[in-house]
Structures are given as structure tokens and as C-alpha cells.
Amino acid sequence: xxxxxxxxxxxxxxxxxxxxxxxxxxxxxxxxxxxxxxxxxxxxxxxxxxxxxxxxxxxxxxxxxxxxxxxxxxxxxxxxxxxxxxxxxxxxxxxxxxxxxxxxxxxxxxxxxxxxxxxxxxxxxxxxxxxxxxxxxxxxxxxxxxxxxxxxxxxxxxxxxxxxxxxxxxxxxxxxxxxxxxxxxxxxxxxxxxxxxxxxxxxxxxxxxxxxxxxxxxxxxxxxxxxxxxxxxxxxxxxxxxxxxxxxxxxxxxxxxxxxxxxxxxxxxxxxxxxxxxxxxxxxxxxxxxxxxxxxxxxxxxxxxxxxxxxxxxxxxxxxxxxxxxxxxxxxxxxxxxxxxxxxxxxxxxxxxxxxxxxxxxxxxxxxxxxxxxxxxxxxxxxxxxxxxxxxxxxxxxxxxxxxxxxxxxxxxxxxxxxxxxxxxxxxxxxxxxxxxxxxxxxxxxxxxxxxxxxxxxxxxxxxxxxxxxxxxxxxxxxxxxxxxxxxxxxxxxxxxxxxxxxxxxxxxxxxxxxxxxxxxx
Numbered sequence: 001x002x003x004x005x006x007x008x009x010x011x012x013x014x015x016x017x018x019x020x021x022x023x024x025x026x027x028x029x030x031x032x033x034x035x036x037x038x039x040x041x042x043x044x045x046x047x048x049x050x051x052x053x054x055x056x057x058x059x060x061x062x063x064x065x066x067x068x069x070x071x072x073x074x075x076x077x078x079x080x081x082x083x084x085x086x087x088x089x090x091x092x093x094x095x096x097x098x099x100x101x102x103x104x105x106x107x108x109x110x111x112x113x114x115x116x117x118x119x120x121x122x123x124x125x126x127x128x129x130x131x132x133x134x135x136x137x138x139x140x141x142x143x144x145x146x147x148x149x150x151x152x153x154x155x156x157x158x159x160x161x162x163x164x165x166x167x168x169x170x171x172x173x174x175x176x177x178x179x180x181x182x183x184x185x186x187x188x189x190x191x192x193x194x195x196x197x198x199x200x201x202x203x204x205x206x207x208x209x210x211x212x213x214x215x216x217x218x219x220x221x222x223x224x225x226x227x228x229x230x231x232x233x234x235x236x237x238x239x240x241x242x243x244x245x246x247x248x249x250x251x252x253x254x255x256x257x258x259x260x261x262x263x264x265x266x267x268x269x270x271x272x273x274x275x276x277x278x279x280x281x282x283x284x285x286x287x288x289x290x291x292x293x294x295x296x297x298x299x300x301x302x303x304x305x306x307x308x309x310x311x312x313x314x315x316x317x318x319x320x321x322x323x324x325x326x327x328x329x330x331x332x333x334x335x336x337x338x339x340x341x342x343x344x345x346x347x348x349x350x351x352x353x354x355x356x357x358x359x360x361x362x363x364x365x366x367x368x369x370x371x372x373x374x375x376x377x378x379x380x381x382x383x384x385x386x387x388x389x390x391x392x393x394x395x396x397x398x399x400x401x402x403x404x405x406x407x408x409x410x411x412x413x414x415x416x417x418x419x420x421x422x423x424x425x426x427x428x429x430x431x432x433x434x435x436x437x438x439x440x441x442x443x444x445x446x447x448x449x450x451x452x453x454x455x456x457x458x459x460x461x462x463x464x465x466x467x468x469x470x471x472x473x474x475x476x477x478x479x480x481x482x483x484x485x486x487x488x489x490x491x492x493x494x495x496x497x498x499x500x501x502x503x504x505x506x507x508x509x510x511x512x513x514x515x516x517x518x519x520x521x522x
Contacts, residue, residue, distance in 0.1 A: 015165040020370055020393070022158040023363040024400045028140030029152075030363065031404055034356025036133045037341055037349045038485070040302050043129040044087040045482050046421045052111040052121045054084050055091040059112070060256045063092055066118040067110050074108070080256045080275040082291075096122065126421020128411055131428060137216075140404065142432060153217025160210040166199055195365040198358050205355050212339035253285065254313045262313025263306070267324065269293050273303060277310065285310045294345060296322035297337035304333075360401075367397040399442030400435075402454040405496070407435040409461040409489065416472035434461070452500040452507070459496030465489040 035042070055063050060080060068075050078094040090109035111119045138148035139155055199206070254262070256275055263272060272291040280286050287310035290303040298304045299320040307317025318324040325333060337343045341352035371394045378387055386394065407430070414430045415421050422430075438454055445453055466486035 015162055016370055018158045018162040019366040022155045023367045025139040025155050026159055027360045027363045027401050028404045029136055030356050030359040032132050032136035034353045036136050037353045039129045039133055045485055046126040046128045046415050047087060049087055050090055050109045050121050050123060052090045052109050052119045053113050054089045055112050057257050060091055063112055067092060070118055076279045078277050082272050082274060124420050126415055127424040127427050128415050128422060131424055149217050153214055156210055156213035156217060163206055163210060192369055195362060195369060198362040202355055202358055208338045212335060253310050259313050266315055293322040297334050297343035298322060299333045299336055301340045301342050364401050395442040398451055398454055399439035402458040403435040403438030406438050406458040406461040407431040409465055410434040413464040413468045416468050452503040455496050455500035459493045462489050462493030462496060
């Protein structure tokens with residue numbers, strides 16, 4: 001494909017400046033986003049086991065009666081766990097609200113001992129998984145959602161523009177350069193080859209991420225326009241309106257066991273995980289069943305949902321029920337699931353994890369390309385040292401990217417020492433303290449040596465995650481989910497340290513060669 005040189009030059013300028021503008025924020029979004037692919041296992045890893053006795057499903061009505069007698073406020077909203085786990089043995093849980101608080105992460109778990117006595121345990125779940133998810137959504141910005149979300153949308157638009165311009169740049173030399181990986185002393189050429197390979201082969205993934213991120217950022221005005229144009233409630237409100245219906249003629253709740261039996265008849269392949277009850281106006285209960293069907297995509301990161309009449313067990317809303325949606329809702333579900341990776345089970349989650357890390361590296365290499373290009377232009381003008389602008393961008397690139405890696409790893413390691421695994425404010429403080437410290441180091445240490453030093457520090461923080469886990473929580477370390485997380489952290493940390501050592505040895509070798517040349521007689 002032939003593109004005029006002036007047009008190609010314009011696309012290169014667009015690609016470079018858009019990438020520089022959004023690259024560092026996108027690195028944080030993709031690195032944190034890769035980790036959120038395992039948000040639920042991460043939450044289980046971080047949470048201390050609840051010391052409460054498990055209760056058989058058939059005894060749940062008895063347990064609920066004792067809960068409501070002791071804690072009447074629990075009747076407003078509570079959840080029945082279908083399959084309790086060692087990390088979460090409680091059969092019933094609810095959020096403890098106080099004053100004007102509408103949403104609380106303070107949880108209350110309930111069970112019964114062998115004598116039938118009620119056991120109630122309060123817990124503030126650790127916020128590490130939630131913090132990483134929010135960090136991903138806010139592209140690393142420490143601003144409230146109202147400020148960071150529109151910025152995220154603008155960055156996503158720039159991201160889409162960078163994808164288009166980058167593809168057009170690569171097209172003329174696609175056959176020649178796509179599979180080329182020229183490892184030589186030309187650093188810029190090496191980074192360009194890596195950048196091209198990563199960008200081209202993950203292009204469909206990046207297109208999905210760019211489009212869905214724009215929709216997530218501006219979904220409120222988008223849905224408002226939809227409502228104005230179509231003259232009917234938007235998709236996010238429809239399921240709430242369609243709940244109810246047959247509830248008015250029934251007053252006796254079906255037991256959780258009865259609900260599950262009814263669902264087994266109506267939707268045999270749907271596997272319920274949680275029964276979420278909420279009190280509506282007039283005292284009637286609404287029931288939303290969260291679960292999954294491995295054959296279909298899920299509306300949420302981990303679950304699809306069925307609106308169920310808690311008095312009859314009849315399904316009253318299939319808007320987000322996997323495999324039973326209308327075409328319009330099925331399209332919406334696929335749109336969300338393509339962003340969340342909530343289809344295909346763990347193989348797809350691991351694929352998205354790898355693509356997320358590759359995407360973060362794509363933006364890192366893009367910034368390095370800009371720095372190397374600028375350095376070459378400066379050397380041609382006779383400058384022996386980097387200009388201030390080049391130094392600032394090089395330091396920010398290394399400081400922000402490795403600061404993000406080190407900050408997230410430090411937050412994981414701190415989970416074992418912070419009370420209850422850490423509040424959101426505590427984890428946020430740990431992350432940004434390490435993040436800003438790494439940026440400070442990048443500027444103080446100097447361009448020529450900060451790369452290997454910061455790589456080594458990020459590697460040490462990352463390897464600290466499994467080390468701290470073994471020393472502080474050996475029982476947790478032996479669980480399969482912990483082994484996966486700690487093993488991945490060890491691999492990434494070791495890779496960072498080995499890369500730092502390799503760069504250091506290469507630098508030392510170059511200095512020795514230069515020293516020998518300068519010392520040799522002429």
C-alpha cells in the first residue's frame with residue numbers, strides 16, 4: 001500500500017504526540033487492568049478467613065429468623081451464599097449501614113454453631129482489589145470519579161486516534177517490518193520492531209478497549225441521548241422497572257432451597273452463586289440471583305443476573321440472564337464482557353492478563369521511541385547531552401511506569417501488615433508514596449543510571465509479595481489462588497531484577513570498552 005510521504009509524516013506526528021500525551025496514563029490503566037482480571041481471587045487472597053460456622057442450605061430459614069430477631073436492619077438487604085468457601089464460610093451476609101450512608105463495605109457474616117446459637121462476625125474487607133480496580137478506571141489519577149472519568153474518556157479518544165494513525169503508519173511497510181525484530185546496537189530500531197509487533201497483533205483487543213472505555217466514560221450522556229431519541233427507559237434501568245409483577249398476590253417467601261430448585265427447572269444450565277434480597281416499597285422483597293453459565297458471556301466481571309420473584313421462584317427478568325436475553329441486551333452484554341473478559345472462563349482471563357501486560361509495554365515502548373528519536377535529532381545538532389525536555393520525558397517515562405509497578409506491588413505486600421488488610425485510604429497512601437518516590441528517584445539519579453536502579457527496586461517490591469506472604473501468612477500461601485498470585489509476582493519480580501542486572505552489565509561493558517579506547521596509544 002502506497003501512502004504519500006507528507007501524509008505519512010502527518011500521521012507519524014499525530015501518533016507520536018497523541019501517544020506521548022496519553023501513554024503514561026494508559027500504562028497505568030492497562031497494568032492495573034490486567035491485575036483486575038482476577039479481582040475476585042485477589043479479594044479472597046487478601047481477606048482474612050471469617051471465623052463463623054457454616055450452615056446447611058436447608059437450615060437457612062432458621063438462620064434468617066434468628067438474624068432478623070437479633071439484627072432487624074438486615075431485613076432491608078441481605079445475601080445468601082449458595083456455595084460457601086473456606087475463605088467465605090458464612091451462609092448469610094449483609095452490609096452494615098449507619099446514618100445517611102447508602103453504601104458500605106463493612107460486612108456482617110452470620111452462621112450457627114453446633115448448638116444452634118447465632119454467630120455474628122463483623123469485618124471490613126481489605127480494599128486492595130477495589131483500589132486496583134479504581135486505579136484502572138481512573139488511569140492512575142488521584143482525583144474523584146467526577147473529575148477522573150471525563151479525563152479517562154478523553155484519553156480513550158486519544159488512544160483510539162493513536163491506534164488509527166499507528167496502523168496507517170505501519171501499512172506501507174507491513175510485509176517487510178511486521179516480523180522483523182532487529183536486535184542490534186540501534187536501540188530505536190529494536191524498540192520500534194517490538195512496538196510494531198505488539199501493536200499490530202493485539203489491534204482487535206485495543207480497538208475493543210478504546211471503544212468500550214469511551215462508552216464507560218460518557219455512558220450517562222449516551223444513555224440520556226438514547227432516552228431522548230427513543231422515548232423509553234434506557235437499558236441500564238429496564239431490569240429495575242421489570243422486577244415485581246407477580247409479587248403482589250403472595251406473602252410467604254420461598255426458601256432459598258426452593259428458589260434454587262425452581263431455577264434448576266427453568267434454567268438448568270444457569271449456576272446460581274448468590275441470592276441477593278432487597279426490600280422494596282411496601283415491604284415486599286425483590287430478588288436478584290447472581291450466577292454464571294459457562295456457555296455464555298456475562299454482564300458483570302464475574303456474574304450474570306436473573307430477576308426472580310422470591311415468593312414463587314418464577315423468573316421475572318432475563319435482561320442480564322446468560323443465554324436468555326433479548327438481542328439488544330445480548331449485544332450490550334457482549335460489549336461489556338469483551339472489556340471485562342467475562343467469557344470463556346480462566347483461559348480467556350489469562351489471555352486478557354497477558355494482553356493487558358503487553359498493552360502496558362506497548363505504551364512504554366512508544367514513549368521510549370519518542371525519547372530515542374528526540375535524542376538522535378539532538379545529537380545531529382551537535383548536542384552532547386539531552387535537553388531539559390528530553391530529560392524530563394525520559395525520567396517521567398521510567399518513573400511513572402516503574403512507579404506504578406512498584407506501587408501496586410508495595411500495596412500487595414502491605415496487605416499482610418495493615419489492620420484488616422488495609423482500608424482504601426491506607427492502600428492509596430502506600431501506592432502513591434511509592435509511586436511518587438520512584439518518580440523522584442528517576443529525576444534525582446540521572447537519565448543514564450535510573451533505568452536499572454528503578455527496575456531493580458520495582459523487582460524487589462514485586463518479589464516481596466510472595467516473600468511476605470510466606471513469612472506472614474503461611475496458611476494462606478498454600479492455597480491454590482495464593483500460589484497463582486504469588487508465583488506470578490515472583491516471576492515478574494525476578495524478570496525485572498534480571499533485566500536490571502543485564503542493563504547494568506551491558507553499561508559496565510560499554511564503559512570498559514570506552515575506557516580502553518581512550519587509554520590506548522594513538
